[in-house]
Amino acid sequence: MIKVSWFTLFILFVFVGCKTETARTYENPIIRGMNPDPSICRVGDDFYLVTSTFEYFPGIPIYHSKDLVNWKQIGHVLHRPENCLAEGAYSSGGNYAPAIRYNNGTFYVTCTNYGGKGSQGAYYVTATDPAGPWSDPVWVGNWNVDPSILFANDSMYWISPDNKGSFMVGTINPETGETITPLRLVASGQGGSSPEGPHMYKINDYYYLMSAEGGTGYEHREVIQRSKSPYGPFDPSPYGPVITNMNHPESPFQAIGHADLVQLPDDSWWLVCLGIRPQGGKFQHLGRETFLAPVTWTEDGWPIAGTNGMMDTSYVVPNLPEHKWEKAPVRDDFDAVTLGLDWTFIRQPYGNDWSLTGRKGYLRLNGSAITLKEMDSPAFVGRRQSALNIAASTKMSFTPTADNEEAGLVIRANDANHYALVVTQKDGKRVVKFRRVLEELLEDEIYTAIPDGDVVLRITATPLEYQFWVQAKGFETSLIASAPTKDLSTEKVGGFIGVFIGMYASGNGQANTNPADYEWFDFEINPVVPYVWNNDQE
CATH class of the missing domain: 2.60.120.200 (Jelly Rolls)
Incomplete structure (x- = not known):
């Protein structure tokens, strides 16, 4: 007869219990209903996210989260007629493709406005409190769309498509919007239609230029390229799209793309992007919603998001304390x-x-x-x-x-x-x-x-x-x-x-x-x- 001590039984109990514990997961999409073109930034332990609103007023909702999964709207970036030029905007015109960044105590949101009375194309607004108030627009150019910014090297880089399938980069004065280094062509798209929604990140020794292409439909995808300089030359990822569901017609999520990256305090990386949920075939009526996926990096330094580059229905939650908000009343x-x-x-x-x-x-x-x-x-x-x-x-x-x-x-x-x-x-x-x-x-x-x-x-x-x-x-x-x-x-x-x-x-x-x-x-x-x-x- 084999004798087993109480201590051994206790250790076995703990081990089995740990092995059978189910990891906590979240379900996509994380922000539902029409919330396209998400952009995100982290400030300490807080995350802030903005999405497009087109002709609706107020414009550009801003959401707050502590855990990347549970989000609460805290205001609108474009919250008054002086900074939300929606009057006269055609349907699906107005304010779209925002990007949010933070630098030295100030939040910046870049955006595009076409069709609104008094609009002049691309602009940015600023605030010291993400809940507002936000400034009036600082107009940067009446011909470039989907702008984004990068703060690096004591400069504010302005990144924008040129409407011809390529991307341009320059620097501007963050106080006035005036050009310091003129925009110049730095990279082209990667073969898909309508290259758009670029974001640039400085990660270690590289400048990564991530963008969407394939239109906003079922061939939508997110691609990435990198360079040792913000002005190129840029080399595309050898691993293909960062994320896309265009080769997975069986998935309940389609049109995945127009993404943004964020780094957590534990140095892990995550990606937010838009996607749709078609019903009864290829018919989606809720609009493009906001999705979240983990990012892994290859040994040679390229990001791949989701499940081998595909957005899935659920994932293990980020390594952050859970923070739920009070549920909205019916x-x-x-x-x-x-x-x-x-x-x-x-x-x-x-x-x-x-x-x-x-x-x-x-x-x-x-x-x-x-x-x-x-x-x-x-x-x-x-x-x-x-x-x-x-x-x-x-x-x-x-x-x-x-x-x-x-x-x-x-x-x-x-x-x-x-x-x-x-x-x-x-x-x-x-x-x-x-x-x-x-x-x-x-x-x-x-x-x-x-x-x-x-x-x-x-x-x-x-x-x-x-x-x-x-x-x-x-x-x-x-x-x-x-x-x-x-x-x-x-x-x-x-x-x-x-x-x-x-x-x-x-x-x-x-x-x-x-x-x-x-x-x-x-x-x-x-x-x-x-x-x-x-x-x-x-």
């Missing part, structure tokens, strides 16, 4: 003095179109003559659809006095494509109407009579379908219509943005007589289905 009851950071407008809003003080505890929209089909700013307050399975609901008070007046909920893809569920008037009777507008053409209109008084409007979504519901007090919930998500997908409507869901009012050519008052707005992820409203729930 309901916004509009009791605050300002709108929450989730809310955005289409271009620069008109001050008289919305109010949190016109009726205390309500969001009031004063429907103007402007409609969703115009390249202008209608009375609209919306937010990104940030999950495939959601429910968006609101309780609204609105009394139309003419057939042209309407207010309700909208799913917007761009100026030419939207679904609407609105209260209006038809032949002198109050009704709720579902409308589908595709490529500026009215495809469907469905009317249902409703009584006077407040109504609850609700839009539910699955990966493939939207459903539109209404309930008046004392009545059962009614399904008004359904519509496919793919008709609002980028593959159908074009452009670079994802869908937004929000509240809207318009007189379709003239102002509404009465305001629309929204008592609350609920945004539920993975809602309970079927859902039954209780008229006394408030």
